[in-house]
Amino acid sequence: MVDDIDVKLVRGGMITGRVTDADNKPVVEVRVSLQPIADPQNPVRPPVPYNSQMYQTDDRGIYRIYGLPAGRYTVSVGFSGTEGILATGSRRYYQRTFHPDATEPAKATIVELAEGGEAINIDIKVSSSADTYSVTGHVIDSETSLPISGVRIGFLTVRPNQDRPAPFYSGLTSDNRGEFKFDGFGPGHYGAYVSSENEGGEFYSNPTYFEIVDKDVIGVELKAIRGLSLSGVVTIEGTRTKDMLAQLAGLRVSANVMPTSGAQINGSASSSLAPDGSFQINGLRPGRVSIGIFTSGSSVKRPTIARIEHDGLGVSQGFEIQPGRSISGLLIVVNYGTGTIRGTVRFEGGSMPIDSRTFVSCRREGVPYSAGGQVDSRGHFVINNLAPGSYEVALQLVFPRPQRPIPPQKQAVTVTNDSESEVTFVINLAPKEGGP
């Protein structure tokens, strides 16, 4: 048991300065990066704050970043040339420059920030800006060689020390001539591909790689391949046919595909169900498939996949879909949980302040999401429609004012269909001997 966790709020430190260029003019609306320098004696670094607006210079070139933990920092603006896609729009960019005017990290002046301290005049002088470049290309159907409009284009940055290039979302689609153009590239190696990520892509392609040295690149050709499809039927275990039809409406089947090789381009798509439970998901890339089932719209029901079959044989999640070979005839068997967790929360040695609230959540082993709700004023709660399995039930106590914290409360419980599992929490509110 862990207790006496005190949350101490301390005043954060502040760093401010001005960014100017070689002509002493202010550099407006550039992002300022803070790099905390790791301290070997205090390896745990608290997270850097949330407010993104303060990391940008204003019309005078001035930035002011506050709420910082004490420590040592380097402060810089700009991009190093190998960072890839630098800006949306054909803006010029500044080479990465550290306070006061160093282009190499080793020559940067380190800013020491005490707890609640202020570091002022942390100015940065950048040298002249450099061009970014554009890439122009077109998409054709790999079978007919005709241009295709309206497909999404994705980009990859190939970094020297990584096996898998990282995708970058461009929001770009090919125009009515099948062409696309994207600006803002720094020198480097890149790939372009037809993206079927998220909903609605019918095509995908393998990446076409290109290099940017000191000129715009034109003529990048992407050969789009019609996406693969998964089709089959969804049934609901253990319900009568007429109940099933009502339950099937509002369900959606999703497929998430991870590539087995090549660039780390994931794909996913989903489909609603026809009245007879059949579905077809299109536009998928080859790779390993995970199937999911969810309800569209708000619903308290929680469907889960009991098993997946193909041609009478069981299929496990992560089955492979291969290029040119769509899969049909899948059977997805779904059940709705009908288990319940019913519980009570009791406080001893004191009472909770008025205006405090208690929440309960439960999570099934192996599943990323949880269910839950608020504990009522008598200390009771009920969580319905749970699938069978082992659960961890946890409490969260919310106080209106800062308070001596209560250690986290968790319990394990097993849930089966059509039955209630009981759980009781007893929390001791009495102050400890020799406390603060």
Next chain:
Amino acid sequence: MRRRNNPANLCFVGVALFLFFASECWAQQPVTADTKLTERPGGAITGRVINSAGEPLFGAVAYVGPLGSGTRSQTTAVDNNGEFKIEGLEAGVYRVSASMPGYIPAPQPSPTDSPSYYHVGDSVTVTMIKGGVITGTVSGANGPVIATNVRAIRVRDDEGKALPYALVTRERLTDDRGVYRIYGLPPGAYLIVAGGAQQFGGPAAYSAYGNDSPIYFPSSARDTASEVVVRNGEEINADIQYRSEPGHSISGTVAGLIQSQTQSSYGATIGLIDVRDRSTLMNTSASSYNNYAFAFYGVPDGEYELSASQFVPNNSDYLKSTPRRVVVRGADVAGINLTVAPLASIAGRLVFESDPKAGCVKRRETAAQETLVFARRYEPEKKAEVGTKPPVAPEVSLISTNHVSDSVADAKGSFTLRNLPPGTYRIDPRAPSSGWYLRSVLSGAAPTGAARNGSPLVARDGITLKPGERVSGLTVTFTEGAASLRGRISAPEGQSLPPRMRVYLVPAEREASENVLRFFEAAADGDGRIALGNIAPGRYWIIARPAEENDSTRVKLIRQDSGFRARVLHESESLKKEISFKPCERTADYDLPYGPAATAKQ
């Protein structure tokens, strides 16, 4: 499926000699009967981006975007002289703008309040200014108010005229000293508001003030707020004394939304508009995830309009609800149920009558797709005709009373003006080039067979639309042979011209006095210079006079206001300053006197 070692693919690496390789590559591609690599169109738009002193703005980015669908918007950086050129453009109508960090577009003294539109071959100068800055400290009972959002609402323009509806700038957060700084403000008068919910979407920073009512500079509710005037290049200080005021909630549901097959359904946006200054206080959304319920929190006492809208991306349609008025006076308001419904549209076609004898039209073949048609909503004059009921003004949102939709025609000359709230509209087509004049705008029979109420003379009487009504059969006819006039209004000896001078042309032929398309007008610039184009040939009287405004601070338009038209006709008939235009005639350096000297016959 080609293997990657194919020589054609190797062409895409090695940029330095790329252009050389490219021509080789295309020659190597197997050319099948279906391969279509269409030629790039050859049109270009050029221009310059400058500051108010006329100096080039290196580092600016120019945007050229086509109206209508299909081709993407293009951007390019300007060169050392601030100049840009964007090529490969098809014939069409384009918007040209520029962006540069720390700068905003210079305010346009445009008589029709719409941005300028351009065609292929035009050269555009974009002027940018730094704008003004409003900065200050927000402090409350416990010291500075940190990380709270502050926004400026523009309520007057740079001449002090109240705006038809207020515009909200982007929000800025206060820093650790409670200091905010809003830069890049177009000149004008502003209300400054601190606290309250974020304008759009979730919080940029978690703030203790998110559910408060907003507080206006200097420390008040909307009623007693002070305006802050800022000019280009000025920095004004405006400190705000903050108080935490809880405000109330307004809640309800939205119905009538279109569901989507392929995705979870699109949600609706609900806007809360302050009735007095017609500014949008907050927006929120409703979707299937919360059963289409919505709520606004922290609303101060006052009178508001709520309206819901849904945008359907597939066909770019909007559905809007009839606006609801809600009064908040010391209590929450619940149960506001809004239903969205489709908006109206007007479809029509363009007809171009060529006249080879006149011969002053450029690019005849692309005239249709270079024509932009506007539909502008206006309040028609109330005609007291015996036996007819006065038309009931349809309910539209306060920010839609002067709604404008536009449409670019396709190559065949068809256009559709969409997403029109109910009301009466003027159809305002923009000739694609200087050689055309507008001959007529007529409505044909409705396709449903029911007789349309309203006259076929759309130019004079406008088109009145019921909610969601779909009208088609509009015909807009342009004829070749337009004339143009450039000149200057001159003031009498020793005097200066009054502000907002306009020039008017009215037809001298008696039989044309009912044809509104023979009436022309334009605003003079600060030096009295005038330019009128697309004038129908004929005889006219010309007069210079100050503009008149109606009570909603809009300039009276001679084609729209029959009483004003009759007065100007009468004044110019007495003045008897006549001018004739032959087809395609260009008149330059025309001197138009104003004042007592003008009554002397030349």
